[in-house]
Amino acid sequence: MERVVFTLNGTSIAAADLLLGAAGLALLLLVSIAWNLASRARMGRQEALASVERQREMFRAMEEISRQNAGLNGSVRSVAEVLGSRQADLARLVADRLDAVGTRVGAGLEASGKTAGDHLAKLNERLAVIDAAQARVAALTQEVVGLKDILANKQARGAFGQGRLEAIIRDGLPASAFEFQYTLSNNTRPDCVVRLPGDPRVMVIDAKFPLEAFTALRGAMSEEARKQASARVRADVSKHVRDIAERYFLAGETQDIAILFVPSESLYADLHEFFEDIIQKAHKSRIIIVSPSLLMMAVQVMQAIVRDARVREEAHVIQAEVRRLIEEVERLQTRVTKLDSHFKIAQEDVDQIITSAGKIARRGTRIDRMDFETPLPEISEGSFDKAAE
Incomplete structure (x- = not known):
């Protein structure tokens, strides 16, 4: 019969049961330790792989940084060259602008000097006028004082x-x-x-x-x-x-x-x-x-x-002069009437000359156009005679 070591909840536990339980517990501990060791080894391998991957990523990043640094150096050199050329252009442009500004300033100063000279000349003229006016005012003051003395x-x-x-x-x-x-x-x-x-x-x-x-x-x-x-x-x-x-x-x-x-x-x-x-x-x-x-x-x-x-x-003298004036007016009227008749005759002659000239012009136009189908108007000799007269 097996030796009962202790009783638990009414169940008798023998020494063999304890040994079996201890053996199972030890086995369980060993399994757990082995599992932990396997897990740690697996995690170590994963960490090593991750470290290797991180190193690879670091190398790739460093290569990328090196490549970008090389590109940046090229860009910096290009920018430096561009800045150098731009600085030269800017210096040349500034020099040109300064020359232009200097020219304009010189011209402006010259014009200002000329204008100032003209203004000074006009100012001198006005000052001379003011001096003359002041002299006249002083003379007028003396005259007013003299007038006051006269009135006194x-x-x-x-x-x-x-x-x-x-x-x-x-x-x-x-x-x-x-x-x-x-x-x-x-x-x-x-x-x-x-x-x-x-x-x-x-x-x-x-x-x-x-x-x-x-x-x-x-x-x-x-x-x-x-x-x-x-x-x-x-x-x-x-x-x-x-x-x-x-x-x-x-x-x-x-x-x-x-x-x-x-x-x-x-x-x-x-x-x-x-x-x-x-x-x-x-x-x-x-x-x-x-x-x-x-x-x-x-x-x-x-x-x-x-x-x-x-x-x-002087009424009788005026009447005599008026009578003479009337006679002159009547004489003038007679002469104007004669002159008017001469003008009328001259106007008739001018009208006839204009008519003859119009006929001659029309005949010349038809001859120039070779238009001989319609009979040409005849120009009488009397027209030429009148025109000649």
């Missing part, structure tokens, strides 16, 4: 007004129609008298005008000073109007109206704007206050009156 002096101001009056009168009226510094029967001497046709009386024109009051009025800085200057203007102008009325109105010797000449448009405008009462007083005293423009209009009216009077005086 009563006698010089009177001479200035007298000069403007004489210029206007002399330009508009004939010498027989006016006289300056004429002496009246009361031994007064107005600045100018004008003789109107058909009237022995003279018209008096006075060119003196009080200016100090207007100067004070324009320079007034306060209302009180302005009132005082206005009162002075009214007093001075009113006194001058009374003096003209008392001195220059003489029955049978002077006209019923007199003219007070103001040699400044601005003073005349100030009178009408601020001193209407003085204008009305002067009108009531039969004195007309005029500015240079109004005096020129009055002179033009006087000139028309003088012209009409001279036309009436």
